[in-house]
Amino acid sequence: MGARVVRMFRNFNLENRAHREVSKAKPTPAPRHATPTNITEPAQEVTAAIHKKNEPLLSLLKSVYVESTDPVAKPTTAVAKAKEEVERRPLKFSLPGDPYGICDITDVPKGKLSLVEALTALNSHKRSPDSWTAEKLAEEYSLDLKDTLALLEFFIPFDVKIIPPKEEGVNQIKDS
Template sequence: MGARVTRMFRNFNLENRVHREISKEKPAVAPRHAGSVPPPAGSAEAAEIADSMNQKNAPLLALLRSVYVESKDPAAAAAAAEASKEATAGTEAERRPLRFSLPGDPYGLVELTDVPKGKLTIAEALKALSSHQRQPETWTPEKISQDYSLDLKDTKALLRFFIPFQVQIIPPKSTNAKQIKAS
């Protein structure tokens, strides 16, 4: 009920109030600041400003000539530093021969012959993890890190967090359930 009453008062004589507001004289625009008003195009001030902009300022020109900028591409500098490191260090000492690989052309990749020290191929990682899982007393983290030229800390983390192909057989709830027999 209250909404009806407020709507009636709000819409009362709406057209007359709108026409009265529209017919009012518009307020005058605030005057602009004298400094921001550009001089007229044909005036003497405009010509004077244009001349001062086109003239050479000798002290500023001398300062500009004294500046010397030498720029270097960071990517090119890093590549040059890397190339110099590789030239000084023997590449044979940084790589090790491949210990294990999958037969054929796995995953459509080119067959590798050597691997950087501190890195493993997927096949080597799976072989090392499965060997450790089957014989943990023989394949200790120390032996794996020594055989594959890995850091001991990384090898322990690898063996702790990556467990490949762990098969668990869950027994059925009832004795009547069918089971797949191993052949």
């Protein structure tokens, strides 16, 4: 009901008010800034300077000689493939069964870890950091020491923290 009253006051005499606004005198625009009359002279000077030949620069440009060759591509021969095979190491740990098809992997490149090996190494280091140091893990898994230190610092396996409930007035579900 209130919207009808508001609309009625808003639309009251709308046409007359619109005509009154349209018939008002328009404000005069501000005067334009005076521009110089000989504006083409500097532009002509600039274009003449651009198109003028500069003999010393031209002679320096002519003395430059560039020679380029494509880099020689490394041939992929049987020797290179054999070298790649030598740089692989067998897996130390794998998952039992065939979850997600990752048990098909039998070896990994040196300097890399499988997910199971990474979790095993991190768990070993977490349980006994004195015996499983970064140097020993790097040697055991053929890793770079810098990568091993980064792995131990930034990759943290899941930590389960059990927070005991408050004793006062807490109802718990008990096993039957």
